[in-house]
Amino acid sequence: MxxxxxxxxxxxxxxxxxxxxxxxxxxxxxxxxxNPYDLYSIETALSLVETYGGSVESITMGxxxxxxxxxxxxxxxxxxxxxxxDRKFAGADVLATAYTLSQGIQKCGTYDLILCGKQTTDxxxxxxxAEVAEYLGIPNVSNVLSVxxxxxxxxxxxxxxxxxxxxxxxxxxCLLSVDSDINTPRLPSYRIKKSxxxxxxxxxxxxxxxxxxxxxxxxxxxxxxxxxxxPPEKNDQKHTxxxxxxxxxxxxxxxxxxxxxx
Amino acid sequence: MGKLVIQHQLVTPEKAEALIKLCPxxxxxxxxxxxxxxxxxxxxxxxxxxxxxxxxFEEEVAPTVDKSQWTGVCVYADCSGGKLHRVTYELCGxxxxxxxxxxxxxxxxxxxxxxxxxxxxxLRYGVDKVFVYDQEELAEFRIEPxxxxxxxxxxxxxxxxxxVGATNLGRQLxxxxxxxxxxxxxxxxxxxxxxxxxDLVQIRPAFGGNIMAQIVTPNTRPQFCTxxxxxxxxxTPTDAPTGEIVPMTLAKDALASAIEVLESYAKPKDVDIAxxxxxxxxxxxxxxxAMRQTAKELADLLGGVVACTRPLVEGNIxxxxxxxxxxxxxxxxxxxxxxxxSGAVQFAAGMKSSDCIVAINTDPAAPIFDVAHYCIxxxxxxxxxxxxxxxxxxxxx
Numbered sequence: 001m002x003x004x005x006x007x008x009x010x011x012x013x014x015x016x017x018x019x020x021x022x023x024x025x026x027x028x029x030x031x032x033x034x035n036p037y038d039l040y041s042i043e044t045a046l047s048l049v050e051t052y053g054g055s056v057e058s059i060t061m062g063x064x065x066x067x068x069x070x071x072x073x074x075x076x077x078x079x080x081x082x083x084x085x086d087r088k089f090a091g092a093d094v095l096a097t098a099y100t101l102s103q104g105i106q107k108c109g110t111y112d113l114i115l116c117g118k119q120t121t122d123x124x125x126x127x128x129x130a131e132v133a134e135y136l137g138i139p140n141v142s143n144v145l146s147v148x149x150x151x152x153x154x155x156x157x158x159x160x161x162x163x164x165x166x167x168x169x170x171x172x173x174c175l176l177s178v179d180s181d182i183n184t185p186r187l188p189s190y191r192i193k194k195s196x197x198x199x200x201x202x203x204x205x206x207x208x209x210x211x212x213x214x215x216x217x218x219x220x221x222x223x224x225x226x227x228x229x230x231p232p233e234k235n236d237q238k239h240t241x242x243x244x245x246x247x248x249x250x251x252x253x254x255x256x257x258x259x260x261x262x
Numbered sequence: 263m264g265k266l267v268i269q270h271q272l273v274t275p276e277k278a279e280a281l282i283k284l285c286p287x288x289x290x291x292x293x294x295x296x297x298x299x300x301x302x303x304x305x306x307x308x309x310x311x312x313x314x315x316x317x318x319f320e321e322e323v324a325p326t327v328d329k330s331q332w333t334g335v336c337v338y339a340d341c342s343g344g345k346l347h348r349v350t351y352e353l354c355g356x357x358x359x360x361x362x363x364x365x366x367x368x369x370x371x372x373x374x375x376x377x378x379x380x381x382x383x384x385l386r387y388g389v390d391k392v393f394v395y396d397q398e399e400l401a402e403f404r405i406e407p408x409x410x411x412x413x414x415x416x417x418x419x420x421x422x423x424x425x426v427g428a429t430n431l432g433r434q435l436x437x438x439x440x441x442x443x444x445x446x447x448x449x450x451x452x453x454x455x456x457x458x459x460x461d462l463v464q465i466r467p468a469f470g471g472n473i474m475a476q477i478v479t480p481n482t483r484p485q486f487c488t489x490x491x492x493x494x495x496x497x498t499p500t501d502a503p504t505g506e507i508v509p510m511t512l513a514k515d516a517l518a519s520a521i522e523v524l525e526s527y528a529k530p531k532d533v534d535i536a537x538x539x540x541x542x543x544x545x546x547x548x549x550x551x552a553m554r555q556t557a558k559e560l561a562d563l564l565g566g567v568v569a570c571t572r573p574l575v576e577g578n579i580x581x582x583x584x585x586x587x588x589x590x591x592x593x594x595x596x597x598x599x600x601x602x603x604s605g606a607v608q609f610a611a612g613m614k615s616s617d618c619i620v621a622i623n624t625d626p627a628a629p630i631f632d633v634a635h636y637c638i639x640x641x642x643x644x645x646x647x648x649x650x651x652x653x654x655x656x657x658x659x
Contacts, residue, residue, distance in 0.1 A: 061301075062301060062302065063289065063300040063301050063302035064300065065302070085300075085301050086301055087298075087299055087300060087301055087303070088301075089301045090266075090289070090299065090300075090301045090302075090303035090304070090305060091303060091304060091305030093446060094437065094440075094446075094447055094449075095440070095441065095444065095445070095446060095447070098437075098441060121589075122469065124449070124450070124468075124588065125447075125449035125450070126433050126449065127433070127436070127437035127440075127447055127449055128437075129437075130405075130433075130434045130435075130436075130437035130438045130441070131437045131438070131440070131441040131447075133405075133438065134409075134437070134438045134441035134442055135441060138520075139405055139406060139519070139520040139521050140405055140434065140438070141405070141434075141521065142430065142433060142434040143430045143434075156524075160430055160529070161342060161403065161429075161430050161431055161526075162340075162342060162347060162429045162430050162431060163342050163343060163345070163347075163528075163529070164342070164343070164526050164527060164528055164529055165526070165527055165528075165529055166402070166523055166524075166525065166526040166527075167523075167524045167525040167526070168521055168522065168523055168524065169521070169522040169524055170520060170521050170522075171520035171521075174520065177434075180582075181582060218265075218301075219264060219265065219305045220264070220265065222446070223444070223445050223446030223447075223479050223481070223482045224446035224447075224448060224464075224477050224478070224479050225477065225478050225479070225480055226305075226306075226475050226476065226477055227463075227476045227477065227478055228475075228476045229306070229468070229473050229474065229475050229476070230473070230474050230476070231472075231473065231474070232467065232472075232473070232474050232607070237635060238631065238632075238634060238635055238636075238637055239635060239636055239637065240631075240637045240638075240639075241636060241637065241638045242639070245640055245641065245644040245645045245648060246648055248638050248640055248645055249645050249646075249648035249649040249651075249652060250648075250652060252620065252636060252638060252645075252649060253649055253652040253653065253656075255636060256597065256618070256620070257656070259618060261540075261596060261597045261618055262564060262597075262653055
């Protein structure tokens, strides 16, 4: 069984602010890391091939530095991975990102399963997985809580809906988005890290893809447009309760009682 | 829709260095006297605005859609087991507001089996037309037939905007349909507005809530967005609905699926903090065992539940289901008491639309006081027991 895991490099922290005067994004710290939600999908993939045989590959889209997250997946146990990197991919929204990934996945040979994390910590949309599945024309299941069995060309999973859980049998190839906290991701192996070869990371660019229409990628291929960014508004109806603790408790009680909240 | 062009003739090493520093995403490099922009670029266009002309933005003429051909604000009716998810009602209220701007009708799309009662229910929430796919194969949610039904409706009725609840079901269905329509989808909108030209203005928190982004889908239709439960307010239903139900049928071959539902069962019963009217939320400043016990008692007294911040989940003090915030649940109770919570933006994003927010914290500079309505600088260990005493003395409502 061959499993592809989609991963993303995300900023180490979300601490960015808009300077209210200049409108410039202030960046604090530029460290990046592997999207923490992806660790659960990598672990799921690795434990599946330990049970059923096969291999795990990873794929990401991003700048050349994103090779670091591919190396991390290899240190965890993936055989190798692919970075889709090209200036033509810049500024991509969900639609264009999913399309680019689907083009890249088609250059990774045949696969039985594609695994995604629940969401990323930077984009936070949880939408790319389902769109990739649509472009590839394969079924997808989100909120996968466990992969229970693989047999007869089907994968058996438990997935969470809003009011219930469901047990599903899904024909492969298919794409699964796994929930967070469904397993304990293993740590990267130091031994593998020491022996990491050049072949661990493969880079593909626009020129390698089947679809050579540049308007399908990056900002041009995006359907949404960011009109403006602004800092979140501060609340202007705040009331400070001062005095000693006994008075504070009393005044709060009075206020909440007045609003019929207690 | 456009691209960045580097004006190489203007580049000097000093200017290049300034430009590299300007970019919030580290996407600009200068090697061998050549300035380059990598795919780390997020098209924030900071370099265009502040880069002294080194980078220009060239507009590309995007293929435009005839927006007059697309009318109606449609709500996807999130239905499971013959029951509508309450986010549906909230979206119906929002859809009415949006549709008023352009004079468009409000639609609802309902997919399921044996859902006639739900269709009638939707009419009470101000929907002009409910389109219903009521077929046995649609009894359980499976991605392919649901996507097919959704796209069948879009093709036939061409709605301009579509609002989908950000439920587990909506979060997989909306992207699948949006991708098939080659159109945009904005997740977790917190503000929605309508322009007169029928463009839907979608505002959502970005970068973990540190920044708000205003997003439009200017060149494609339909425009898709999702919104979480409890972000918008539920409208009052009417007893004299005027809308109509339009039965729809999906062709047999479009009902096929590679997914087989073997079994469905109720989730293990848990306290759902998103449903609570009163929440007592504890943070690191109130994480001691005694204080947690006090918080629980206070919650019981008020008929509410206890919730927590992310560090308490990471410290294995609370289960993840109790976590409020971007990586936890969004809550909108009538009353939330924040005890010993500093109020990181990620936390605030998950609770700031609560009706009444009380914050008690020893640090007067804690950001929680920026979102709270009633601010108390003080020690929770002193104030909370006194508050409880007052409540007990006076009886509670």
